[in-house]
Amino acid sequence: MAAANEAMTKKLIVGSLKGGVGKTTVAVNLACALADGTRTVVLVDLDAQGTATEWLEAGHLPITGQGLPLENTGGVRRWVESEQGVKRLVEQVLSVDADLGIIDLPPHLSAIAAAALTLADLVIIPCGASVADVSATAKTLDLVRRARAIRGGDPPVILVPSRVDWRTSAGRAIEGALAEFGELVGPGIGQRIVFADSLGVGEWVGQYAPGSAAHSEIEVLAAFVSEVLGDKPPLARPKSRRSRPRA
Ligand SMILES: Nc1ncnc2c1ncn2[C@@H]1O[C@H](COP(=O)(O)OP(=O)(O)OP(=O)(O)O)[C@@H](O)[C@H]1O
Numbered sequence: 466m467a468a469a470n471e472a473m474t475k476k477l478i479v480g481s482l483k484g485g486v487g488k489t490t491v492a493v494n495l496a497c498a499l500a501d502g503t504r505t506v507v508l509v510d511l512d513a514q515g516t517a518t519e520w521l522e523a524g525h526l527p528i529t530g531q532g533l534p535l536e537n538t539g540g541v542r543r544w545v546e547s548e549q550g551v552k553r554l555v556e557q558v559l560s561v562d563a564d565l566g567i568i569d570l571p572p573h574l575s576a577i578a579a580a581a582l583t584l585a586d587l588v589i590i591p592c593g594a595s596v597a598d599v600s601a602t603a604k605t606l607d608l609v610r611r612a613r614a615i616r617g618g619d620p621p622v623i624l625v626p627s628r629v630d631w632r633t634s635a636g637r638a639i640e641g642a643l644a645e646f647g648e649l650v651g652p653g654i655g656q657r658i659v660f661a662d663s664l665g666v667g668e669w670v671g672q673y674a675p676g677s678a679a680h681s682e683i684e685v686l687a688a689f690v691s692e693v694l695g696d697k698p699p700l701a702r703p704k705s706r707r708s709r710p711r712a
């Protein structure tokens with residue numbers, strides 16, 4: 466069901482100030498898992514690298530998307546730092562005609578990232594099991610908390626353990642480390658070859674390897690996100706990977 470009007474579109478940001486933590490992988494797979502027939506989903510690629518856009522352009526994903534052509538505006542930096550640029554971003558993201566807009570951010574701080582945070586209904590921050598990833602998560606959370614101060618509360622955050630090798634002690638410890646930030650910790654995503662291979666052929670894991678562990682992890686994360694967005698009851702999932710969403 467499409468949104469009755471633009472204001473009803475919920476906006477979910479996937480971001481981190483760390484490169485390569487799996488932002489685009491989580492954004493694309495989550496968007497596809499959430500486009501399960503009960504809601505329409507549009508993926509918005511705000512990263513000039515265009516990874517999500519290329520994935521979409523392969524033409525196999527069950528979602529639509531849009532990329533913001535930042536390069537064509539006479540200098541990305543000038544554009545995003547201008548009041549006009551931020552206004553255009555707000556207009557473009559708000560004009561998404563879907564129940565859910567999932568926005569994939571670039572890995573650096575910019576006015577566009579800050580503006581996107583002021584629009585978000587929910588922020589997902591993927592974080593790997595390394596000291597550098599956890600430290601980048603702290604910095605990303607600082608930005609979110611600044612947005613909260615401006616907005617007076619929202620957006621909620623889900624910290625998502627990403628690219629985790631569950632066999633290592635660091636992998637097993639990441640949920641506990643993230644819990645110390647005092648935010649929601651979502652179900653984790655393992656380091657699995659299927660995530661990289663599916664990107665290579667332009668599919669999401671539900672198409673490329675239905676029923677795989679990677680697919681199951683994404684579905685469990687999608688159920689968690691739905692619950693936080695207030696859309697649907699959560700799926701059951703293993704207790705060891707569970708953190709309770711706030712009401
Ligand atoms: N869970 C995973 N398991 C295995 N490989 C993964 C996983 N998540 C991401 N990758 C791989 O890691 C690389 C970086 O992933 P991705 O592009 O999703 O990260 P990103 O945070 O969006 O990067 P950037 O900061 O450059 O935008 C890609 O090659 C991707 O296939």
Ligand SMILES: [Mg+2]
Pocket residue numbers: 488489490512516569570
């Ligand atoms: Mg990316």
